[in-house]
Amino acid sequence: MSVAAGLATERHAPWEVRHALWNPRMDLLALASVDGQVALERALVSVWKKTWQVALADQESASGRGANKSVEALAWSPDGRVLAVGTADGFVFLLDTETGE
Numbered sequence: 001m002s003v004a005a006g007l008a009t010e011r012h013a014p015w016e017v018r019h020a021l022w023n024p025r026m027d028l029l030a031l032a033s034v035d036g037q038v039a040l041e042r043a044l045v046s047v048w049k050k051t052w053q054v055a056l057a058d059q060e061s062a063s064g065r066g067a068n069k070s071v072e073a074l075a076w077s078p079d080g081r082v083l084a085v086g087t088a089d090g091f092v093f094l095l096d097t098e099t100g101e
Contacts, residue, residue, distance in 0.1 A: 015035065015037050017032070017033060018032055018034045018070075019032040019073070019074050021074040021075070021076065023083075023097070024078075024080050025076075025079060025081075027042060027043040027044075028042055028080075028097065029048075032074055034070050034071070035057070036055060036056035036069030036071060037054075037055055038083075038085055038095065038100075039051075039054075040052050040053075040083070040095075053100070056069040056071070056085065056093060069087045069088070069089065069091075070087060071086070071087060072087060072088050073086035074086075081096070081098075082094050083095045083097065
């Protein structure tokens with residue numbers, strides 16, 4: 001039985017969740033919001049533990065302009081160690097599973 005199978009079925013996020021994606025290699029769940037919040041939660045038996053949270057709106061854009069950081073897509077690297085986050089303004093952020101950087 002995986003750890004995820006023994007988890008509680010409800011978890012309240014601090015913001016509206018637009019996308020959620022399980023990590024294929026680890027018991028991790030990526031959550032993303034329409035306003036550019038991305039959080040990584042570790043699934044432990046009967047409890048969730050926030051690993052990190054990143055506000056993409058705080059990330060500097062290459063154009064130097066105000067950008068729309070609405071999260072449109074999430075994808076894990078094949079080894080599950082990097083989370084790719086695509087935003088409405090065409091940027092892709094690669095976030096390390098352990099640090100969120």
